[in-house]
Amino acid sequence: MSDLFAADPPQGTAPDEPREDAPLADRLRPRSLSEVIGQEHLTGPEGPIGRMVAAGKLSSMILWGPPGTGKTSTARLLADAVGMRFESVSAVFSGVADLKKAFAAADRAAEAGQRTLLFVDEIHRFNRAQQDGFLPFVERGTVTLVGATTENPSFELNAALLSRAQVLILHRLDADALEKLLARAEELEGPLPLTDDARGALIASADGDGRFLLNQAETLYSARITEPLDPAGLGQFLQRRVAVYDKNREGHYNLISALHKSVRGSDPQAALYYLARMLVAGEDPLFVLRRLVQMAVEDIGLADPQALHQCLAAKDAYEFLGSPEGELAIAQACIYLATAPKSVGAYKAQKAAWKSAKETGSLMPPQNILNAPTKLMKNVGYGKGYQYDPDTEDGFSGANYWPEGMDPQTYYVPVERGFEREIRKRLDYWDKLRRERQG
Incomplete structure (x- = not known):
């Protein structure tokens, strides 16, 4: 499945040239990373993908972004750019047997001196055990993993997998990028039957999804409309509301x-x-x-x-x-x-906490708050001294929850407005108890 398209006419011939009757989106996919539009922060010379390609060596990565922004196309072009074998599986349609086949093929290719880029579409749909199955093959270099997801990797992917892959964020396509897609389609198929206002409305309706935009354009071409449609006519034809804005949005x-x-x-x-x-x-x-x-x-x-x-x-x-x-x-x-009362307390706290998480790496939580499901873990001290807060005086133990070697931080500072006023009272009270109980 191709999901980003050429900004300019493609140069040369791709090894997997699409059929003449292929969907418009497939016929307009980029043939090189330089033709991928809207993601220059990644694919440009100073971007992480651009630097890896220049060095001729890829690390495993997770491509995170909305639909229609180029995750699949980028993965295919990455393999070609560094001369790697491309293997693709989809978490929607593939199971354990498919993964075993992919890894076995990668092992055979490695014996022949050929590196494999394994692209996993919708990787977040694999369960935790299946995600763990990638680890040994990634660690020993059998495959370079490139996963694609529309979901936040922090919540959907195993920590062990994330620690071995770089998360790269793809942006929604802006108006200029979407306009380039339409221009490229018109070079191939001819002018779209739209007024300037309707053209702007069509771009606005795509909401950053390049594949959706080209699918809508293909629908218009297929209808062989003789007179240009205005925004109202476009909305009626596509059976969806389109915004009436100026053409540059x-x-x-x-x-x-x-x-x-x-x-x-x-x-x-x-x-x-x-x-x-x-x-x-x-x-x-x-x-x-x-x-x-x-x-x-x-x-x-x-x-x-x-x-x-x-x-x-x-x-x-x-x-x-x-x-x-x-x-x-x-x-x-x-x-x-x-x-409603306004506060950016949670917004600032999230930014500060994320910054700390990146800076502190993988510090272990203190042993007293680690789970100890086995006898061995209990014997080595996991969970020792843990106090169950709801069963303590005031429902608050005042224990230390920060990793060893890291000072307690203050990320969230509630304001004196709305419900945060009550939260602030609670935090002040707990801080007082914590100081007393920690001496």
Whole structure:
């Protein structure tokens, strides 16, 4: 499956030239890493992929990004760029038997002096035991693992696997990248039957997904439309709402920025106005809901923990009711966010904690809080001295939970607003007890 496409006409002939009747997205896939668009922070000369290719040596990696941003295409081109054999499996369709075959083939290739890049699509769908199965083959160099996932690797992949692979983040394609895809399609198939406004609306509707954009373009070509469609006609033809913005999507970005800043500035009247502007123009309601969820966790956080629940409930209500009735739920969530107390305490805490995690490597937690499921682990001290907090005085032991060699840190500092005011009281109280009980 190809999921990123050439920015310019391809040079030369790829070894796996697509058939003439192949889908448009497949026919427009890039033929070299230099033709991959939208991910220059990775594939450029100063990017991690660019540097590895220049050195002629790849390390195992996890490509994390939204659909249609180039994970599969990048993996295929990586193998070609450094002269490696390419082997591909999908966690959706493959099982243990398929993995054994792939590893056996890689072993045979290694005996013949050929290195193997094993691409695992949707790697997060493999369970923990299956993920562990990759480790010995990665460690002894039988394969260089390149996994692709749309899910956060921190939550979905084993720590042991992550410690052996570099996580590289692919970005959603911006408007310029999507415009290049359409231009490349038009070089192959001819002009799209769209007005300038409809063209901008089509790009906006893709929401950063290059494969989706080209699939929509192919639908338009297949229909052999004789007169250019305007945004309303495009929406009717594709059976989905498309936003009526200027062709470079400036209106799209201006309005979402205005909505976000109005909510952040606690002005529900202005927030409702910009929300209305977007939805009346035909913006995808799910895009707006995603941004509202972002506002709930970024600008409000624990100052009002219900803010996130309101947004997720609005998403469920919209998907259940559809338009226009479901848009009332979106408006309700917008008003709730705009009138909620604001705090970036959780946002700053997350950034600081992530920074510490990267800097401290793999420090072990103190032994008293390690699980001890076996007798041997108990004998060597795992879990020794652990105090069960709910059964102690005040429900709080005051024990030390930080790794040896690392001083306790303060990441989360609640503000004196909303529910965080109560959280601050709790933290101050526990700090007092902790000082007393730790002497």
